[in-house]
Amino acid sequence: MSNVLRSLLGAVLLLGTLITATPSLSAPLAEAKPEDVGMSSERLERLAATMQRAVDSGELPGVVVMIARKGKLIYQKSFGMQDKSKAVPMSVDSIFRAYSMTKPVVSVAAMTLWEEGKLSLDEPISKYLPEFKDMKVGVESFDAATGKQTFYTVPAKRQITVQDLLRHTSGFTYGTYAINTQVQKLYKDAGLFSQKWTLESFCKELAKLPLMYEPGTVWEYSHSSDVLGRVVEVASGQPLDVFLSERIFKPLKMTDTAFQVPPEKQGRIAQPQPDPKTGTSIELIDVTQPATFFAGGHGLVTTASDYVRFAQMLGNGGELEGARILGPRTVAYMASDHVVAAGISKGINWIPGAGYGFGLGFGVRRDPGASDWPGSVGDFYWAGYAGTYFWIDPKEQLVPVLMSQEVTRRQHYRVIYRDLVYQAIMQ
DSSP states (O other): OOHHHHHHHHHHHHHHHHHHHSOOOOOSSOBOOGGGGTBOHHHHHHHHHHHHHHHHTTSOSEEEEEEEETTEEEEEEEEEEEEGGGTEEOOTTOBEEOGGGHHHHHHHHHHHHHHTTSOOTTSBGGGTOGGGTTOEEEEEEEETTTTEEEEEEEEOSSOOBHHHHHHTOSSOOOSOSSOOSHHHHHHHHTTTTOSOOOHHHHHHHHTTSOBSSOTTTBOOOOTHHHHHHHHHHHHHTSOHHHHHIIIIITTTTOTTOBSSOOGGGGGGBOOOOOOTTTOOOOOOOOTTSOOOOOOTTTOOEEOHHHHHHHHHHHHTTSEETTEEOSOHHHHHHHTSOSSTTTTOBOOSOOTTOTTEEEOSSSEEEOOSSSSSSOOOTTOEEEEOTTSOEEEEBTTTTEEEEEEOOOSTTHHHHHHHHHHHHHTTBOO
C-alpha cells in the first residue's frame, strides 16, 4: 500500500471516529408521520406559520414545540432565538426554566412514596415537618364606619395534610402578583422567593407565618409544592434533587433536567427578551449558579425533549420504554378532580380555568365546552411562569409540550397552541 493511500485511509478512519464521537440530537420518542396517527401535516403547517409570525412580530423571542400522539413523536420544531441579545438561534435542545412545571414532577415524586406506603394523603404534614403542627390563620376585618382595618390570627381548625399540599388547599399563598391581604404582605416581606434558602430553612420560615385560609377550604395557588418537596426529602431520607434524579430523571433518560445548569450546558439556556411594549427587562432565576434551594414549586430547568418524555410517561399510565414510575391507577387518581368535586371553594384566582377542576398536581378538565380552549374531558395540564406549557389528553392519546421564556404573552400563545394542535387532528 502506498504512503498516499495509507494517509488517505488514515484520514477517512479519523473522520469516521470524529463523526462517531460527535454528539447528535436524537428524537426523545420513537417518531412517526402525522398521518400515521391521524393528524394532518398540512394543518400542522398552520402551527409553524403562526409561531413564525409570533417570532417575526417580536411577541415571542423563540419557542420550541413538540407533539406526541399514540406514543409517537410526530412534530418537533424550534423557532426564533434562544438568546436574542447574543443572536443565538433557538434549538430543540435549548434549556428552559420550567418554573411551575416543576410542580407536576414533585407531585409524581410524592406519589411514588405513596405507592410504597411511605406517605398517606390523610396524614398531617407535621408528621414529617413538626414546625407546621400549630398553624395560625390570618383574619382581616374592615370597619366601614371608622375606616379601621384590623388583622389578627386564630388557631387553624385542623392540620395541613399531604393531600392539601398536592391539591393546593393547604391555606398557604404566594407573596407575589397583587398583594391584597396582610398575609400576602407578610409572605413578601419574608423574601420567600429568594433563592438563598434550603428547603429546610424555607419551611421553618414559612411555618412562622399565618395561613391565608383554613386548611382544606379554599384552592389557592401557593408554596404548597415547595413544602411537598421537603416532605419528600424527609419521607425518603434523600435531598430532593437526588431523589428526583434517581427515581424520575435517570429512569426516564431526562438528561437535561435538574435544579441548575452545569457550565458545559450553559450555552443552551434560553433567555427572555425585554417586554416588547415597555422595554422593561424581565428577570428570571439565575440557573447558572450552584443551587441550594430545591424549590419544588418552581426550581427545575428542562428541555422540551425531557419534558415530553415525562409527560408521555404519564400519558402511558406511569411507564415509558420499560421504566415504570407509577402504576396506572395512581396516574388516573392524580388526574381526577380533587377540588371542585369535593365542594372546595375555587378562591379568587382560579388558575385552572373554566371547565377545570384540580387533581394532585394538575388542572383536570371536567366539562367539554366550558373552557375557552379545546380539549377532552379528562385532559390534564400545567404551565410555568416564564412561558412553558404541557398537557395530556388520554382520550386523544395526545401529549403536546411548548417551551419559551416569554412572560407577557404566555397565556395567549398557550391557547393558540392548543387551538392549532386540535385542529390538526383528523381522526
